[in-house]
Amino acid sequence: MNTPANTPASHAMKLLLLSNSSAPGRTYLDHARDAIAAHLTGVDELLFVPYALADHDGYTAKVAAFMDELGIRVRGAHTADDPRTLVEAAQAVFIGGGNSFRLLKSLQERGLVEAVAARVRAGVPYMGSSAGTNMACPTLRTTNDMPIVQPASFASLGLVPFQINPHYLDPSPDSAHMGETREERLEQFLEENDVPVLGLREGTWLRRDGDTLTLDGVPSGARLFRAGAEPVEHTPGADLSELLATEPRFDSRTA
Template sequence: MPTTRLLLLSNSSAPGRGYLEHAREAVAAHLAGVSELLFVPYALADHDGYTAKAADFFAELGIRVRGAHTAADPRDLVAAAQAVFTGGGNSFRLLKTLHERGLVDALAGRVRAGMPYMGSSAGTNMACPTLRTTNDMPIVQPPSFAALDLVPFQINPHYLDPDPASAHMGETREERLTQFLEENDVPVLGLREGTWLQRTDDRLTLHGLATGARLFRRGTAPVEYAPGADLSELLTARPSFDDHAG
């Protein structure tokens, strides 16, 4: 049976650290044996510049990088890729482009067949069943919120805890996720900055900074998890959304 291998980061940059440096060891282990990586840069407008930034980091690991945007039909690159990294940025723009280029099914199919997948921020959102727990502004309109569905639960990257001292009068992140759960019955994992998930087949573990992650479920109080926690139970979730359109 193919091995499902995911590395899902909340963020690509940590304060005082360079691009992906906070997760360097995890990235290197995840991509062990990979000599060329396919980078999906569609979350930002400057595809060439974004790909060059990723290439600089991965060159230090001895891995060449090719941007998915460099092919007339990027599905050809996906079909031949050793591994894929989907970078962060605006998740609405990213998902819209994946749908337009026929990459949702292409990427999901390769990952389920054993190709390692790595995402950060918006790229982590893409691993979920839908886009619905992103933090981003909908600067464009995807044809569907349906994403890659590589895990059966939702993730909220860059999760921020409520700040009692804040003068901001809008909803906290916790309130927004509670509103999501009023309409959809599916676990949501709030990944704080500097944390990430690793999946190998039926095992899912939390890693990164001591701040850890917070799990939200409908009808129950949020639960805290520290790095090293086994979250494999989330892989058995049976998500229920308010419609069938994703």
């Protein structure tokens, strides 16, 4: 497991963790434009990590088009033979969404799990969306994605000590779907692991500034799950800093 997110080094961390990158009727990342601009204040060039999708060039170009409107240049991590050199020089890092299993496997193979985590703990701003938000957790175990590849382990960056479920969907009483709801799947996770899980609904995000963690975005907010307790609703503006003191306890058989 990576260095816990509540160590002294965590006081410098600046995180923006988006549930989603696209919203209905809006262009890419536009729903969070103001939050992104504030998070990247003073940044001239952003390092984008595109490994969650297969088309690295196309994905990087999409991010670059948005960031250009903020006056920020974008460099794709895939453009270097050893992307760790780009991480070491990065002013800020953005890991985009896609398939979390493919993303984590790619980060592991390139030595980027440790490299990115170290730079972010040193104070380099980190931004994640969807799978990139999953990567900020201790593990990817609360992703919604299909395991299309097998990473070496489930351990991810560990920038926060709790789990996140991006794109959280509430149960629909009118749905004909007969499989487990998202709530049921997270309850199953908590039968095996004792660590909070924050279900981030579409259009919401978390902002971490050192030891302060705040929920923001659309009014529907987020739903917090804990083992042995009823889920708790949180609305934008909620102070969730207590989650940063979490000591995650996972089933070690699947670390």
